[in-house]
Amino acid sequence: MQGSLMLDISGTFLTAEDRHLLRQPQVCGVILFARNIEHPQQVRELCQAIRAVRSDLLIGVDQEGGRVQRLRQGFVELPAMGLLQHAHNPEYVAQECGWLMAWEVLAMGIDFSFAPVLDLDYGRSSVIGLRSFGGDAQTVERLAGAFLQGMQAAGMPSVGKHFPGHGWVKADSHVAIPVDERSFAEIERSDLLPFKRLQQHLAGMMPAHVIYPEVDALPAGFSKVWLQDILRQQLGYQGVLFSDDLSMAGAHVAGDAAQRVLAALSAGCNVGLLCNDRSAAEQGLQALQTERVTPCRHLSVMYGRYTAQHDFQQHPRWQSARQALKTIKTRI
DSSP states (O other): OBOEEEEOOSSSSOOHHHHHHHTSTTEEEEEEOGGGOSSHHHHHHHHHHHHHHOTTOEEEEOEEETTEESOOTTSOOOOOGGGGGGSSSHHHHHHHHHHHHHHHHHHTTOOEEOOOBOOOOOSOOTTTGGGSSOSSHHHHHHHHHHHHHHHHHHTOOOEEEEETOOSSOOSOTTTSOOBOOOOHHHHHTTTHHHHHHHGGGOSEEEEOSOBOTTTOSSBGGGOHIIIIIIIIIISOOOSEEBOOOTTSGGGGGGOSHHHHHHHHHHHTOSEEEEOSOHHHHHHHHHHHHHTTOBOOSOOGGGOOOOOOOSOGGGSHHHHHHHHHHHHHHHHO
16 A cells, blocks of 8 residues: 655744654655744745755645635735636636735745635535635636636646535534535536546545445545545546545544544545644554555655745736736625
């Protein structure tokens, strides 16, 4: 079995314990949270310190826009993606938003954002809501596709989430185990479409901690049916699969931290995320070492074309993209 771990750190600088963990070959990267971020210069220095430990480590962040935006002080405030559809020229604004997000994140030395959200907004899920580009597959495909074009133009790989769709369930998988009772046929003709149609533009995908009992009794992120039979074989997806955070309540159905990591990798995930619980991260790492899991070797597509720039906001496209976002805010 192959697979790696992506972990978090506790503060705005690396501790000796952080460095020890990051030196382990089973760890492939770091995900940054708001607690790790103060201002642009500090973020650049933190990323440099991470790569001084190991130059091959990936660095990711959740910079979707709206309420899910870790980089704030010194960065452009991005709108929630659900607002883009109301712009005068939604596709143009979505593309500029994707470029601007990616440009600012890459300028810090961060490889990628876990974006875009490809879930549909049915008005049922409080955890998805305006994180979604819209309420139907065509709108999500069109606007997320434009957002992806902007990310790619800036040099950032993408991670589409949460396969095969988190928007129908009301429960929040951070604190519960959501169950989507719909048939595969219903999901296939709606929620699944953005993932299917945009897959060639997605370097990575992230499955949902949601159970779809008409398809499999296990949450999608632990399901060989969803990840291997449907996503890999039926849809032909070849990119990197990141688990959602294995510390979330929706993942606890798979057991303790060690069992969760092994279950996710066994199901088909390439990278397991263990966040906000250092003890769980250590257990997961120990499990990979004990089981002699081979580190994933196919992660190079996730490296961003970053150049740690101090004057990143002087780029002409940064100026025009910011103006495009200002326009949408005044229209809503």
